[in-house]
Amino acid sequence: MTESINRVAVVTGGSRGIGAAIVRRLASKGVHVAFTYANNGGAAERTMAEVREAGGSAKAYAADAGDASAIQDVVHRVSSETGRLDIMVANAGIMLAGPPGDVSIDAFDRLMAVNVRGVFFAATAAARVMPEGGRIISIGSCLAERSAGPGTTAYTLTKAALVGMTRGLAYDFAPRGITVNLVHPGPTDTDMNPAASERAAQQRTKIALGRYGSADEIASAVAYLASPAASFITGAALAVDGGFAA
Template sequence: MSYPERFTIPTREVLRERSFAGKIALVTGGSTGIGAAVVRRLAEEGASVAFTYFASRDAAWELERELFDAGQIAVAMRVDARSVEETRACIRELVDGFGRIDMLVNNAGLACAGAIENYDLDALEAMVAVNVKAPFLAIREALPHMPAGGRIINVGSVSSDYMPYPGQAAYTMTKSAITGLTRGLARELAGRGITINTVQPGRVETGLLRVLGDAYETVGRSTPMGRFGTATEVASVIEFLCSDAAAYVTGAHIRVDGGVSV
């Protein structure tokens, strides 16, 4: 049986309202893992997304190509998150091109492990620079171009609240600094209509967990859900915090950890 044309059911694509149409987003460390999943989600929802990478050029270019082919807007930029000059230049380029920044997702991160007595101090400095200094810099540079309704999401870690393994103290120190930054700025930015929140992933299946070495499989199975989380599951929460629906959520630290910290 065939229906008259006017009764044709529209495709999902036609029905779907893209929630970030016209919005401009910057995602740091968007080449792989959670960052790449965030880039995909925001771009699929209609945002124009700039994302940074440092070492993973091929992955970044591939993602840019994938989204371009899908008719979405995503631009990869090589920016060392530790550098003030490069961060400033990236934001200038973005603002020159798009006029403003509506969403900033501070996702770039490093994880190193080790006992404190012989902790590699170069690794410590790199982690502090990428995990703590870089989000501070990006927020500082982006804020003058962020209108009311702006969204800042910092990617922390559930390790700020839950610490099952030795050797994670330095990483945890950097991720706890992020919750402090979020809490401190929430009050400062609330009057401008800008929200800032931390998303705290648990154990998510990305390259970052290489730090676990031989313990990798056991760690995944030992969560209450018996598995690692996926980058997309974290990206979904970040997407929500970027949305209009989350307008009254600020200064929050939201765990996406499959119950590992309960």
């Protein structure tokens, strides 16, 4: 039996990896999931097909997560088409690694646009149309709390910014009963950071459980925070990192 019939969610960056796992998990709970993708229409089609085959409901929207206006437009379209919006998952993110002195202004601005500005405007657009009991969840990183080593400063600062954003928005939206939370994944086996890559062995040495997480394990945490069971959790940063930050 599903627990969330007639609820509607928007997931940014939902065509692959952690985002696709979140789409599938919410859809399995009876949520109609609208998700965005930037360029990979084929991956978006596959995610929709997987959801339909499992008996769920999902629809893809082309939108660059770094374009705040485009994300706002998707939120407005979804709420107009479905008549509601209950869950916002700001999942889309990009990675930038390398010595800080080598980071160009354009690359830094793009990183901030996707990882911070897009998240803020997705959250505020969603809150405008959400009913009481709405859920806003962002995807951060275990690097927001602990540096993995040199070369991650620019990326880390964007994910650390989400901690402050989450705490502030939790207070701003609390009078309307909307909760705002953050999930910090640890090293997760996706195409962005595959468990079979050359750098994976070094990352595993920093994980207490000694293994990478799966996208489905991150999606489980998101589904919990989106559920009625998490109604008294807001302003929190939940580490799903196998003990990386322990």
